[in-house]
Amino acid sequence: MDRERQTEAILLRRHSYSESSWILGWMTADLGWIQTLAKGAKRWTGSHRGPLDLFYLCEIAVLAPRTGDLHLFKEARVRNPFLALRRSWATFSCAQYFGELLGGSVERGTPFPELYDLLRKALTYLETHPPSLILIERYERRLLEASGLRGGGFAALDELLGSSASRIFASRKSLTEAVLSGA
Template identity: 35%
Template sequence: MVELLNGVLLRRIRFSNTSLILTWFTDLHGKIKVIARGALRSGSPFAGKLDLFFHCELLLAFSRRSEIHQLREVAIKTTFSGIRASYLKASAAAYFVELVESVTEPEHSAPEIYRLLLRAFDYLDRRSPDAKVVHFFESELCKCLGLYTPGLRSAAERIREAYGQLPETRAALMAQL
């Protein structure tokens, strides 16, 4: 089955000399893994289109036998280039990605989390992060996950309680803010 989706690139892993395994968070299917065959060849139609945090339109061929699907086409919608201009912005975006990856299941639709990631990346593209931004993201993620209870504990504590831990990158990020 071939399907057109929108997604944010969360992770890139080299699969072979010419191919990549990509983790996307999509509007319709949540977190999915995709193989981009030939992506590293010179002259590849994917050249320059598969960078972290890119928001893209994807044409995917879904596999019936595997959790890894095939990327057929990709078109960039937004690069969020401002995130790459600052180590602090990139660190915040990386923490948001790690957090979302740790609390979501593969191929489970979560359009509210997809929209939250886009809002966070749009903010980081234009402004520098601070502790308030991190706390806000965690709080909004808790709302999306049904963990939100106002007042008693911080969102980070609720996530830690529900999922066992927070990404290690959080402590380093908070120390920089």
């Protein structure tokens, strides 16, 4: 079986692995939430460095692991860098919250195209509209609905997020303050 896979993905997390490598967290269209090891990525220059920025929508190639769940990153082609998400702290914080919420609510490696589409549409909307409390609540509600949880509010989110709920709720509090202050 061919282990190399190509998929559309949005980069949501980036953690240092070594002096020269990154662990990258992607929400993908058909592989779900995956992590990749990008060997030597900190040394890359030119065209390689750009696709490894947060919230970039890319077409990525990865090598599936034989064991475990850490894919090997091969390459990325940027389809939309979502540069306008960096126009204000509130906008960037909103995109980050959406990514954290999604990452905390899905099982690693389980395809969930509806949630991928929700994130992509939310980031596209944020490119041309400022974040608002209505947008945040709508995203949360649609995430809960797609996950099969009816109702809403923090109780349902707490149930969905489990152990990561308190960290994500702290991010939401900071985001709410940024939105209300117009930061």
